[in-house]
Amino acid sequence: MPTPRETILTALADLLSTIPHVPVLRGDVLPERIPSAGLMILRDGTPGEPGVTLSPPTYHFQHRSELEVIVQSASNRDSVFDALCAQVGAVIAADRTLRGLCDWVEPEAAEPVDLPVEGAASLKAGIIPIILHYATTDALG
Template sequence: MPTTRETILSALTDLLSTIPHVAVLRGEVLPERIPPAGLMILRDGNPGEPSVTLSPLTYHFQHRTELEVVVQSTTDRNALLDAIVGQIGAVIAVDRNLGGLCDWIEPEAPEPVDLPVEGGASLKAAIVVVVLHYTAANSLE
């Protein structure tokens, strides 16, 4: 049986996969070729130290994941990246608790990054931290 953490991360990956035409990977290395519509890579991140409620014993996590958003284009890189980031916010806003799996999902503002590439269109990327608030029965979940 998967842990609460794994169940939530899988559900987040599935939710992000509803964004049309943008590939979503989880924990993968950046591929050599970026699809024309862009690419997202979800990093598992850090669940951090949970707060604890003793009766009943419950662990409250604020798990920080990182979503790498990457586009490669000779034109309109900024607009393409901005459109994907906007779609991330829109799909999360529709289901802020992943169908009841977690208490709340909150994406933070994107941190843009320019990545030059030799002999081709440069990459434009952003890191979007997505904070997952959830409870679990033990600290290993």
């Protein structure tokens, strides 16, 4: 049986995969080719130190996962990147509790970086921190 952490991360990946034409990888390495609509890689991140309430013991996590957003284009790289980040925000805003699996999902602003690629259209990438607020009776998350 998966842990609550794994269940929530899987649900987040499933939610992000509803963005059309943009593959969502989970913890993979950056592939050699980036689809024209972009690519997202969800990193598990860290659950951090939980807060604890007693009777019954409940562990409250603010798990910080990271979503890498990557686009490659010779002409409209900035607008494609911006549109993809906006779509991430919109799908998360539509389901802030991942169908009741967690208390709240909060994406933070992306920190974009331009990456020149020799002999190809340059990449624009950024990491969107996504904070997952959830509670569980399992101290391991």
